[in-house]
Amino acid sequence: MRVSPAAQTRQIQIQNDYDVVAMRQEVRQVARDLGLGLSQQAKIATAISTVARALIAANTSATMGIRTNDTASRPALEIVCQLAVDQLLVDQTQLEELLQFSEARALVDEASLSLDDGGAVLILRMWLNR
Amino acid sequence: MQSRVLLVEDSRTQALRIQLELVRYGLTVDIASTGDRGLAAVHSSPPAAIILDVDLPDISGYRLCQTLKGDPATAHIPIVMLTHRDAAQDALAGLQVGAEDYIPKDSFAEQNLVESLRQLGVL
Numbered sequence: 001m002r003v004s005p006a007a008q009t010r011q012i013q014i015q016n017d018y019d020v021v022a023m024r025q026e027v028r029q030v031a032r033d034l035g036l037g038l039s040q041q042a043k044i045a046t047a048i049s050t051v052a053r054a055l056i057a058a059n060t061s062a063t064m065g066i067r068t069n070d071t072a073s074r075p076a077l078e079i080v081c082q083l084a085v086d087q088l089l090v091d092q093t094q095l096e097e098l099l100q101f102s103e104a105r106a107l108v109d110e111a112s113l114s115l116d117d118g119g120a121v122l123i124l125r126m127w128l129n130r
Numbered sequence: 131m132q133s134r135v136l137l138v139e140d141s142r143t144q145a146l147r148i149q150l151e152l153v154r155y156g157l158t159v160d161i162a163s164t165g166d167r168g169l170a171a172v173h174s175s176p177p178a179a180i181i182l183d184v185d186l187p188d189i190s191g192y193r194l195c196q197t198l199k200g201d202p203a204t205a206h207i208p209i210v211m212l213t214h215r216d217a218a219q220d221a222l223a224g225l226q227v228g229a230e231d232y233i234p235k236d237s238f239a240e241q242n243l244v245e246s247l248r249q250l251g252v253l
Contacts, residue, residue, distance in 0.1 A: 046221040103218035
C-alpha cells in the first residue's frame with residue numbers, strides 16, 4: 001500500500017502532557033488543511049489525545065505520525081501510533097484497554113490495532129471528502 | 131458591521147482573556163456567567179455565534195446546547211464548546227448535542243477558537 005505523507009506533518013514522540021497537546025494541535029491543523037469540517041477536526045484531535053494520554057498513564061513510550069492515504073478504498077487522514085509492547089505481558093484485549101481504543105474508535109471513521117513482532121501499531125482513520 | 135458573539139463562561143478571568151483576544155479580531159463579545167443568563171441573552175439579542183463552557187454553576191453546557199439546538203428560533207446559531215474537559219466521551223457528548231466545534235482549554239485554545247470562528251464565517 002502506497003502512503004503519501006501529508007504536507008507539513010511530523011512525527012511526535014509521546015512522553016508527557018506537552019506532547020499530547022502538541023500532537024492534538026498538529027492533527028487539528030492537518031485535518032483543517034485537508035478540508036475536514038470542524039466537528040471532524042475536533043473528533044480526530046480528541047481521539048489522538050485520548051490514546052496519547054492513555055500511553056502516558058501506562059508509562060509506555062510511543063511515536064505518533066500523521067499521513068494521508070490516497071490509495072485505499074477511500075482517501076483518508078491517518079494517525080499512526082507505533083509502540084513497543086512486551087507481547088508476553090500484553091495481549092490484544094489488554095492493549096485495547098490500555099490505549100482506550102474503544103473510546104478513540106468511537107470518534108473516528110475507522111480504527112485498527114495490531115500486534116506484531118516489533119510491538120503494536122494503532123491506526124486512526126478519518127475519511128477525506130475527495 | 132461588527133459581529134457579536136456570546137461567551138457563556140463562569141470564570142471572570144477566563145472570560146475577560148477570551149474577550150480581549152476576540153476584540154482584537156473586531157468582534158463584540160457579550161459575557162454571560164451562567165447558563166440561565168446565557169439563554170436569556172440569546173433570546174433577547176441572538177448573537178452570530180455562542181462560545182460555551184461546559185461546567186457552569188447552574189446548568190451544564192451540554193444541556194444548554196441541547197436546548198438551543200432544539201429551539202427553531204436559536205438552532206441556526208453556531209455553538210463552539212470551550213472546556214477543560216478533553217476526554218473522548220466529553221467531546222462526543224458535546225458534538226452529539228449539536229455543537230459545531232469542541233475545543234479543549236489548552237495552550238492553543240484561543241488560536242483554535244479564532245480559527246473555528248473563521249471557519250464558521252463569524253470572522
